[in-house]
Amino acid sequence: MISFDLRIDRRGFSFDVSGQFDEGVTAVFGPSGAGKTTLLNCLAGSMRPDSGSIEIDGENVYSSADGIWVRPEKRRIGTVYQDGALFPHLSVRRNIDFGWKLVPAEQRRLDPLEIVELLGLSDLLERMPSELSGGERQRVAIARALAISPRLFLLDEPLASLDVARKGSILNYLKRVHDEFKIPMVYVSHSVTEVVSIASHAMLIRDGSVLGFDRPSALLLTAALDGSSVERFENILHGVVGESTDQLTTIEIDRISISTRHQNKNPGEKVVVSLGANQIILAPSEPNQLSARNVLKGRVKEIWSSNGKVFAEVDVGPEIIVELTESALNELGISVRSDVFLIFKSSSVDVFDA
Amino acid sequence: MSSDASIIVLSFQIALVATGVTLPVGMLIAWLLARKQFHGKFALDVFVSLPLALPPVVVGYALLWLVGTHSWFGSLGESVFGSTLAFTWIAAALAAAVVSLPLVVRSFTAALAGVDPRLEVAARGLGSGSFRTFFTITLPLAYRGVIAGALLGFVRALSEFGATIVVAGNIPGRTQTIPAAIFTRISAGDSDAAWRLTIVSILLGVMALATHNWLLKLSSTVSRDSSEVG
Structure with a gap:
């Protein structure tokens, strides 16, 4: 467990963030510019x-009062950077060994071979970083950080430079890493969808202070209500894969x-589905002849507005939040307990492994 | 008159000792300039670069005062070596070191600036102290630029004349380097002998600069290759 309380006051930037991260x-x-990376840099x-x-597992690693x-x-904190920051002059094997060799033997809890196996790197060990794809680099960076048996695992936008397919695969590896080794992970991202499928908690930072610290979906709602801090509200739903066509x-x-x-x-595979609240069209009656593949019937449970945006929570089985404008709401004559139809394209839905 | 060979050997000895001094000192200063923020950084930069902007004679005169018995450095030298350092080959090496230091520092600073500091941050986070990080990450990634800089410093030390002649004199067999010998031979009207050493100087200079440029070109293509993949 790690608890921290950090303050920075410089011209044009003030930072005051405290919290506690568990397993x-x-x-x-x-x-961007909110102070996410500042938080990671201070912890690392x-x-x-x-x-x-800053206190990690009961040990004070920083205390301005006591001059520590x-x-x-x-500190033995593993960090994974956006583009991996692999050492270009060392092979994959020597990158991974770099930190492992420096950890005193009695503190080594993770076996590099096991890490290499888990991250599917066995065939890449003799390669140089310049010979790796973006996804492979990130896997090596994860392995390298894990090899020091970290007490805390920091990920600084680790997927930002990857395409969608590779993002999904790295997220899977991270999930495996977390399930296997139970190291507290802090995952920094400006993309909300990226994070929801693996996070148990979420912290929202803006202008150097904490706006919320909660379950991811609850916090996403806060963020949406707050307006400017997150570009859109994401509905996060857990489901199971059914039939597929081409x-x-x-x-x-x-x-x-x-x-x-x-x-x-x-x-049968379990997945997490993310659907932007502003990607959904709300209709008072059943539409026909639409190109959109999804039309769901439901009943409005609640309507609220915030910062000029209106949100409607619609019960279609699961509850889905839809963003609309004030004028649309009035023209459609929708109110609480109205029967409505939700319409969205199949391409508006992002799917992640659960 | 000393033989060409003995003059060349003495010149190499002086230039090698000078480079032996500028290498660690220059690296430390370059590292401070490239990586650290501190008060007096600007002043340090100016002070180290000063020999570039001064007539070498002035540098030599300042050094003569420094190694003279009335400064603490001079008295330290005297107690170690038993006599004043002025007009010895050690003074010649010192002059060569001071004059070549700005070039070495500049080359090293550029070489260090070419290494992504985030790699050093990453290494620190993996448990490597700043000393180990320098020798396992920074230096291996900057070594071509470092060798090029050391080479440049070495040829500058070899060709040093103005400061050397003031602080070390032009004593055949003791402090007479290639440039000083050429000067003596020209003054004596012995142009054949002067030309022999002149040609040696030109050859050494061309070789060193060619190697220097080749190394720098190599290191810039290497870093471009790796950035393209990334």
């Missing part, structure tokens, strides 16, 4: 805040099924 995966998100020890404290500052090399895959969620773009998944 699970904590997502830290917020717009590459940046020294003006005042505050443990240097980064003594173009489409069906996902079963509670009593409903929705169409998504074709997924390379087998029927």
Whole structure:
């Protein structure tokens, strides 16, 4: 467990963030410039805040009051950077060994061979970083950080430079890593959808302070209500893969099924589905002859507005939040307990492994 | 008159010792300039570069004062070596070191600046102290630029004349380097002998600069290759 309280006050930037991360995966998100990377740098020890404290597993690694500052090399915190930051002059094997060799034998809890196996790197060990694809680099970066048996695992936008397919596969590896080794993970991202499928907690940061710290979906709602901090609200639904055709895959969620773009998944696989609240059209009566593949019937449970945006929570089996404008709401004559139809394209749905 | 061979050997000895001094000192200063923020950084930069902007004679005169018995450095040298350092080959090496230091520092700073500091941050996070990080990450990634810089410093030390002649004199067999010998031979009207050493100087300079440029070209293509993949 890690608890921290960090303050920085510089011209044009003030940062005041405190919290506590336990065993699970904590997502830290917020717009760029919010202070996400500052938080990671302070925890890792590459940046020294003006005042505050950091405690990892009962050990004080920073306390401005007691004048304690443990240097980064003594913290045993594993960090994965956006583009991997692999050492270009060392082979994959020597990259992974680099930190492992420096950990005192009695503190080594993870076996590099096991890590290499788990991340599917066995065939890449003799390669140089320049010979790796983006996804492979990130896997090596994860392995390298794990090899020091970290007390805390920090991920700084680890998927930002990858395409969608590779993102999914790295997320899977991260999930495996977390299930296997139970190391507290802090996952920094500006993309909300990326994080929801693995995080148990989420922290929303903006302008150097914490706006919320909660379950990811609850926090996403706060973020949506807050307006500017997150670009859109995502509905997060858990489901199971159903039938697939060449173009489409069906996902079963509670009593409903929705169409998504074709997924390379087998029927029965568990997935997490993300659907933007602003990607959904609300209609008072059943539309016909639409190109959109998804039309769901439901009943409005609640309507609220915030920062000029209106949100409607619709019960279609699961509950889905739809974003619309004030004028649309009035013209359509929709109110609480109205029967409505939700319409969205199969391409608006993102699917992640659960 | 000393033989060409003995003059060349003495010149190499002086230039090698000078490079032996500028290599660690220059690396430390370059590392401070490239990686650290501190008060007096600007002043350090100016002070180290000063010999580039001064007439070498002035540098030599300042060094003569420094190694003279009335400064603490001079008295330290005297107590170690038993006599004043002025007009010894050690003074010649010192002059060559001071004059070549700005070139070495500049080359090293450029070489270090070519290494992504995030790799050092990553290494620190993996448990490597700053000393180990420098020798296992920074230096291996910057070594071509470092060798090129050391080479440049070495040829500058070999060709040093103005400061050397003031602080070390032009004593055949003791402090007479290639440039000083050429000067003596020209003054004596012995142009054949002067030309022999002149040609040696030109050959050494061309070889060193060619190697220097080749190394720098190599290191810039290497870093471009790796950035393209990334």
